[in-house]
Amino acid sequence: MVALLVIGALASSCGIGGAGFNGKPADVFSIIPTQADVRSLMGDNTWWEGAPTFGVQPLNAETAPATERFSVSQLYRHIGTDEYLLARYSVFDKTSSASSYMSTVEQSLGTSPSTPKVGDQVLYYGQFSSGGAPYVTSTFVRVGQFVLTLTWSRKDRGVTVDMLARNARKFSAPLKDIGKVRAKPRTADPDLLPPAGVSITLLGSAQLPVEAFAVMTLTSLPEEIVALLKQSGISTLPYGDYALNNDTSMEVQTVLLPFPSEADATSWADTFSPAKPDASGIAFDYLPASGTPAAGVYHFVFSSGRYGGFMICKAAVDGRAATRECEEPLHTVALAWKLSLQGLR
Structure with missing residues (x-):
């Protein structure tokens, strides 16, 4: 197990899809792991799903990157602790834009472990924060024109890149076939x-x-x-x-x-x-x-x-x-x- 190197501050991102992916935010939301999936992943039934954010225009219209089509974010909270897991799926207009974003992240946050490999490209970072879950990690995974950002706040030290890769694989795996997806009936009446x-x-x-x-x-x-x-x-x-x-x-x-x-x-x-x-x-x-x-x-x-x-x-x-x-x-x-x-x- 390789220990995670704690460095600098985490970056936030948003992106949007385009050339290869013609789907809608509902299609992206439909592939995001459910509350039951996360409970199984974490081995704990006290992980609860929060409300998603659909990062679609006109939300934050003045500051949205030009290469962004939309993003979808999903929060999960670990009840009884201050821990959380936040998944953000950013869809860029083309693969090169997603690659450029990953380069910007690496330039900003520094060298990242190159393994375990997840998706087309992966970056692992972390920092010590404050509060009841101060060990905060951020994993960036690029799959084509998508960038998945997983932010995980933990109360215990000892997180490893193998643990981060396990989570990243669960959340990024459906992106490989997302072009074949059409939204399942998870929308509201x-x-x-x-x-x-x-x-x-x-x-x-x-x-x-x-x-x-x-x-x-x-x-x-x-x-x-x-x-x-x-x-x-x-x-x-x-x-x-x-x-x-x-x-x-x-x-x-x-x-x-x-x-x-x-x-x-x-x-x-x-x-x-x-x-x-x-x-x-x-x-x-x-x-x-x-x-x-x-x-x-x-x-x-x-x-x-x-x-x-x-x-x-x-x-x-x-x-x-x-x-x-x-x-x-x-x-x-x-x-x-x-x-x-x-x-x-």
Whole structure:
């Protein structure tokens, strides 16, 4: 086993696909390992899937690289620890652009172990960070015009490149045949997403395991909350990912919880509301979030009939705080969504 050399800071990336790959973000999302896959990989059932980010225009339109078509990111959290695994699939316009990106990473972060070999090209890096999982590694794998970035934050030292290669193979293997893939039915029912309007632009949707709600809300009682939702018959959730139109550096995430009764939905909204609901029945507030630098997000909560609606507005880039540009547009979206759900039973 070869010990991982800890060096410099990690880089973030985004990319986009083009010449050889004509698929859509949903096709990429369909090949990403599921919660069950990651639990098997890690040998631990307390790894929970979070909400994906579909890095599609107009999200971060002002800063997106010219060679990028889109990216899809998926977060997994290790409940009971501060550990996480973040997979980002960047699709570049052509293979040479992906190769150039890998060269830039190597120039920035320095020499990387060249083995174990994964994909067409692989780079292994790491750093010591802070918090409850300070051993952070970053693995970059190029497969044709795709670049997979796997960021793994661990509480224990002793990570090796063999361990990183094992993870990288699991996440990159489906890229070899992605040209043959067409999205499996993991998208959400459009009727269960916020209605189309002028405040937000849909980037992508998914049907997520109920554990994703606990990961999104940053709750301190994740297992208890998931157990209660499962007792209500909720096992999966329709999820929507959006760009905020008046500030495309802000990402909007939505989930809908279908409860057995109106009373259950009302009770849930009363419990999870971040503030007292206004006259329209919409509760929202800005919630500080820990980090370096510290950031914060907006939460919006309401109930409508037997449904509970939950919305987050947050910066699309880690370490930034959500802006007040979230407030008025998201309140409008929440109200429209609340009204549209009255026709569903």
